[in-house]
Amino acid sequence: MKKIHLLLLACLCGTLVFAQPSQVKNANTFAIGKESFLLNGKPFVIRCGEMHFARVPREYWLHRLQMAKAMGLNTICAYLFWNVHEPKPNEFNWSDMADAAAFCKLAQQAGLYVILRPGPYSCAEWEFGGFPWWLLKKKDIKLRTQDPYYLERCKIYLKEVGRVLAPLQISNGGNIIMTQVENEYGSYGNDKEYIGKIRDYLVEAGFTITLFTCDGPSQLKSDVRDDIFSVVNFGGNPEASFKYLRNIRAEGPLMCGEFYPGWFDSWGNKHHMGSTGGVIKDIKYMLDNKASFSIYMAHGGTSFGLWSGANCPPFLPQTSSYDYDAPISEAGWTTDKFYALRKLFGQYLQEGETLPEVPAANPMISIAPFKTTEVAPIFSNLPKAINSVEIKNMEEFDQGFGAILYRTKLTADAKNVDLNIKEVHDLAYIFLNGKKIATLDRRRNESVCKLASVKNGDVLDILVEAMGRVNYGGYLHDRKGITQGVNIVDANGKSKTVENWQVFPIELQNNSIPANLKFTKGSSNMPAFHKGTFTVSKPGDTYLDVSQWGKGLIWVNGHCLGRFWNIGPTQTMYLPGPWLKEGANEVVVLDYIGGKNGLQGLEKPILDSLTEKVENKKHRKEGQTLDVSNVPTTYEGSFANGINQQTIEFNSSTEGRFFCIEALNSQNGRPYASIAELYLLDEKGKELPRSKWKVAYADSEELSGEDGKADNVFDLQSTSIWHTQWQGSAPKYPHYLVIDLGTVQKISGFKYLPRQDADNGRIKDYKIFISNTKFKGL
Template identity: 70%
Template sequence: MPKQKLMKRFCFILFALLLAITGTAQLTNSPNGFAIADSSFLLNGQPYVIRCGEMHFARIPREYWQHRLKMAKAMGLNTVCAYLFWNLHETTPGNFNWSGAADAAAFCKLAQQEGLYVILRPGPYSCAEWEFGGFPWWLLQQKDIKLRTQDPYYMERSRLYLKEVGRVLAPLQITSGGPIIMTQVENEYGSYGNDKEYIGKIRDYIWEAGFTVPLFTCDGPSQLKQDVRDEIFSVVNFGGNPEANFKALREIRKTGPLMCGEYYPGWFDSWGTRHHTGAIDHVVKELAYMLDHKASFSIYMVHGGTSFGQWSGANCPPFLPQTSSYDYDAPISEAGWDTDKFYALRKLFAGYLQEGETLPDVPARNAVITIPPFRTTETAPVFSNLPPFVTDEHPRNMEAYNQGYGSILYRTALPGGPATTLFIQEVHDFALVYVNGKKIATLDRRRNENRVSLPVTKKGDVLDILVEAMGRVNFGSQLHDRKGITEKVMVTNPDGSTKDLVNWKVYPIALSNDGIPGYVKFKAGTTTRPAFHRGRFQLTKTGDTFLDVSKWGKGLVWINGHCLGRYWNIGPTQTMYVPGPWLKEGSNEVVVLDYTGAVQPILAGLAKPLLDDLKETAKLRKHRKAGQSLDLAGAVPVHTGEFPGGIELQTIRFDVAQGRYLCLEALNSQRNEDPFTTVAELYLLDEQGREIPRTQWKVLYADSEEVDGDDGKADNVFDLQPTSLWHTQWQGNQPKHPHAIVIDLGGSHKVSGLKYLPRQDSPNGRIKDYKVYLSKTLFKGL
C-alpha cells in the first residue's frame, strides 16, 4: 500500500477510535452545526425539535421534487428524511448512477432551498417496501451470500457503495454548509439480527466515507436492544402510544433527546388486501403529545408517492407483494395533493413553530386531466416474441442467468405418460403453466401454490412454465429471494416416487423500467394469451391523471417509455398514477404487458384514483374452511393467565413443553363488552428464553378474521409489523369469545414462554384472559 494511502488509513482508524471512545461526534455541542446534547438536539448551539417527514425522491417524478418539498414546508415541517436505495444507484457492480431520478444531491439541495434540513438514510439496507429492501439484485448471484452479516463479499460491496455515497453527499453536510444534519447506520437491524460488531463496521464505513454529522440507528421498541451501541444515537419507531414507546427507548438510552424515527400516519398496501388508512384524530393527538414533550419525530410517510417501474417489494412470510401505489394514506397524497390530514397537521404545527419560523402558503395542486376511453389495437404475444434461449440441464433462478427483473420462460419436452402431478420447487412468484400451448394452471406464491395436475401426455409434448417476478422480499428473514424457479421441476411416478425433469430451454425475458425490449414486434389484433398490447391517445393539454386498468388482468404498463408500475385486477388499486410531465401534447403511446388476459382491452384516464376496490374473494384468504371448527375438548393448556392492560410487549414464562402446533385462545378482552380479539405480534421462546425463528410458521386456523373491511388476517401476528394485526370480524358478523388461532411452527420445538404484543393504536380487542396450548399432533377439528 502506498505511504500516502497508509497514512490516510491510519488517520481514519485513529479518528474512529477516538469517536468510539469519547462519543464526541454524537454528544458535544457545536456552535455552528448540529449536535446531540443530554436532553435536546442543538442547532447552531440552540435547542431544536425536529419536525420531520419522510419522502423518497425515487418515488416522485423529478419534475415534482420541488413541489413536494414545498408541500412539506407548508405543512409545518423543518426537515425531510430520505432513504437511498442502493439498487437505484449501482445497477451493475461498480457502475453508479446519480443522474435523473437518482440525483440525490439535487434533491438535498432543493430541500435546503426550501428551508428544510435533511436526515439521510443511506443503507446499505433500507426496507421501505422497495424491491429487495434497496439491495441490488446482483448480490444474489453469489450463491452463498449472507446479507446483513459480516459476509466478506457483502461487506466489501457495502463499503464500496457507502464510499461512493460519501463522495456524492458528504459535501452536503451541515458542517460544510449543506442541509444534512444526521445520517443513519443500517436500518431496523434489531428486527433482523443482533451482531453489534456488524453495526460497528457499517458505522466505520460511513465515517470512512466522510460523514461527520451525528449517526443514529432506529428500531421498534422491542428490537432496540439488539443493535444499540453507546457511540451511536438511538431513535425508536412506532405507530401508536408515544409515552410507552419512549419509555422503551429510555430503557436503553438513558440520556439524549427523545425521537420517533418513523411515526406511521397510515400504512402501505399489498395485492389482495384492503387499502390501509390512519385516523386523523389519532395522528394529531400523538404528534401533539410528542411536541408537548419536546420530542422530535419523522412522519413515515409524509408523502408516499409511487413505486414506479418494478421497484415495489414484498413481505414474507406469508408472501405478499406490495402495490405500486405507495399512497400510504399520507398527509400529502400519492399525486401530491393536500388532504384533510395535511390541514389538521398544518394547524397543529402552527402552534409549535420555533422562533423566526412562519408557515408558507400551501402550493396549488398540479393540473389534472381526464382521458376518454381508448382501445389498444396492436399485440405482440410473449411466446412469439422471445429472446435467445440458453440450455440447462435443470432450471435455475433468474439471477443465475444474469437477469434482474421481468419474467422468465422455462421449456422442456415431456417424457410422456399417464396423468400425474407436476411439482415446482419453488415458484417465485406467479406462474402460468402450458402443455403444447394450452394453459393448464396458474400458480400464485401468495397461496403457496406449486403443484399442477398434469394430464395424460405423450413423449415430446412441450411443457412451458412462464414465471413473473413480482418484487423481492424487502423485510424479515427471507431477504435472499431469488426469482423464477429456484430449484427444480419434478413429476410423480406411478409408484409415488418423483423424477426431475431435465434438458430445458430457458428464455430470460428481461424487462426495463425505461421501455419494452427491442425484439418485441407488434401486429394488429387482440389476444387473451400473455402479450404486449399497444395503443395511442391524443392530448391537447397535459396534466396528471390516473390510468384506469380495471378491465385488464395482471402485468405492467409503460407510457411514452416510462414504466408506471404493476397492476393486478384483484385490487385494491385499480388505477395507476400518471405524472403530467410524462405526457405530451399530441400522440402518446401506451404499452401494456398482460399475463392473464384483459376482460376488455380498454384504458382511460380518471380524475381521481381508485385505491380501495378489492376484487379478490375473501374466502380465498381466510384460514377457516367451511364447516371447520376447532375442538379443544380434552386438550390441556400449557399455560393459563391474564394479560395486564396497555400496549407493552408482554412476556409469559411456563414449564418447558414440546410440540409443533401452537394454539392461543383468547377468552375475553380488556373491555369485557368487546367481542373482538386483536393481536399485533406473537413470539415463542425456546429453553434458553431466546426467540424461536418464525420463518417456517404457517397459520392453519383462525376462528374469525376481518378481511373485508380491513386487513385483519391472522398471518399478521408474525409479519414483524407492529402496525398490522389479526382482527376478528367487525364488519357484518361479530362472533363472541372465545377466539383462537392455530399456528404450525414448521417442526417440533421446546417452548418455555410466549411474547404477545397488543394492538398499538387502540384498546379494541386487546386480550385479557387466555390459554396457551402446544401439541405434537394437530388439534381435533382441523
C-alpha cells in the first residue's frame, strides 16, 4: 500500500496532524513537527527567498539560483502565474520562460528546495494577480469565490499544474517541499469553504506534501483552517506578528511567508528602498528563535512584456522594473543587502552546510546613442473595424492586451460641449478630426474633457491604452477600454449617449509586434510604432535609456522589455544580453504621446527620476488650521494597543461626505501618529468603496525621512502608512486627518489597521467627526 503523507492524511481527516521525528525516518521526507519542520526526520529551518522564473530570462535562471544559494538561502519560493501557463482556455504553456519544471530542477541542481505557490490567485504586482484575462469575458464571474464557472476553471488549471509538477515533490525524489493554497485570501474574503475547495483540487492534482496558507497578521483569522498549515506575512516586527500567529496556531513551526526587504514601484511615485539594518535585525530575530522565513523578494527581476499589474484605489499601475531593492538586483548583481545577509546566514548554517563562492556578475555593455528611422502611425495601420452600436470593453471584443480605438461621427452641431467617458481603463487619448485635444488619466479619476464647438460629421476618436489589470484587493474585476459609456453634455447640462461606433482592437503581444505594420521613413508625434537598428560587437546586459520618449512599450529583436513612461521613476529598461545578437539588432518603440526619438544603452539603471509634477505635496497649506469645534462629535473611543485590525461600530449611522479622525494621544506617549489603513462601513456594515476618496487635510505628514503621506491610509498596503512628521519638527498631539469621500455616504463605523512594523505612532484615544460640508479651515 502506498504511504500517504501525514499532511494529506490530515487534510482528509479534517485535522492538522503534527509529525514526530521518530515518525519520519525515510529519506526524502518533509513534514511538520510540533516545534519545527522536519527534513528527513531532522529539525530544519527554512531560509527561503522569493524568485519568479517568469521575471528572469531563462538563460539566467541557474545564475540567479546560484546567487541565492551563495547568499545563504536553502530554499526558493516561486509563484506560478495562471495567465502565463494557460493563455487561452485549455491551451497550456510550459515552454521557454514558463517551464516551471525546468526551473525547479535547476534549483535542485543549485542545492535549493522549492516552495511552490501555484495560485490560482497570486497577486505579486503581476497582471490581474495572475488570473488569465479571459475569465473576464464571462460578465457575471465572481473571482475568488465559489462561483461555479470560476471553480471549474481553477480545477482544470490546478490539475494541469499537478500533472507537470507533482512528480517533482520531495516524496518523489524532487525538491518541492511545500505548496501554497490560494494566496493572502484574508485580505479579500472570509469563505473558508472556498479555501477548502482549492486545497481539495491540489490534493486531487497529486500534491501530497505540506499544504499551507499565508496572510498578514490581522487577516489570518479570515482564512486559517484547522486542517491546513498556516504562515504569517509581515515587513517588520516579527515578535508581534508571530504572537498573533500563535494565538490562532498554538503548535507547529513558526514561519514568515513573505518578509519584505524593499517594495515595488508605481508610475509617478518615488523608487522604494528598504533599510538594510532593519532587514538584518528582523531576520536575525527569526534565526535566533528558529523561525523559518521567505524573503519577498530575494531577486525581483523584471515584469517583461505586458505583465506588470496595478493597485486600486487609487489606480496606480506598477513599473516594469521589479528591482524591489532586493538583495539581488534586477540585473542579478550583488548589493550591500546581499553581503549583509550572507554574513548573517553564515553564522546560522545547519550541520554540513557551507556557503559557496558568489557567482560573477554577467557582463554589462553600453550602446552608443542612436535614433529610430522608420515610423508606422497607429491611425494608418488599424485592423479591420468592428461595428458596435454601444460602447463595449476590450474583453467583449475578445481582446486581452494592448489598446483599443473607438471611432464615431458626431451627428449634430453644438457649442461648449463636454465629452464624458464613464470609466476610462486606463488612459484615453481624445482626437477630433485627427487632432489631439485631451488625455484622460484613470490615476486621477479623469472622465471629462471639453470639446468646445462640434459640427455634424466631425470624427471623434478615443484611443484607450490598457495598463496592467488590478492585481490586489476588491477591484480585481478590472475590464479594459471604456467600461460603461460615452456621453456628450451640452452647455445646459443635457446629456446624450453617443452610439454607433467603429471599434479597432489593437492587440499587443509579449514576443511580437502587430503583423502587417507599414513602416515609412521619418518620425511622428502621433501615436505610432517607431523602428530602428543598433549594432553590438559583443552581446551583454544593458539598460536601455528611454528617457527621451513619452509613454508606451518597446521590443528588441521581438522581445518586449515592458512599459516605459517619462514621468518616472524608472527611465531605463533592463535588456538581457541573451536577447541581443552580434551585429545589427532591431528595436521597435510604441509611443502613444511622442518624444525626442533617441535611445542608448547604459551600464547602470535609472530607477528614481521623477519628471511629472508630484502630487504627493503636504495636505496642509502654510498656516492652515482645521477647526472642528462647531461640529458635533460622531464617536469617541480608544484603540487597543497592538497590530490587530479593529472594527468600530457607531451607535447609529451618520450621513456625511467629510470624515475626520482626531488623534488625541499615542500608545507610547510620543508625539507621533500613524495609520496603515482605514475603511468606512455603510449602514449594513460593509466596506464603502474608496476609489473616489481624497485627503482633504492632514495636519502633519513625514515626506522626507520616509513615505508617510496621508494617502497611504487607503492605498491597500498594510506596509505603507500615514506618519506625522519626525524629521525636523515633530508637532504634538492632537493630529487630524480629513478624508473627502467624494459624495455623501451613510456611515455606521470604520475599520482601523494600526502600523504593523513598529509601535511608534500607534494611536490610543481619538474622536470622529462626520459632516456633509467642509470643516472650517479647509
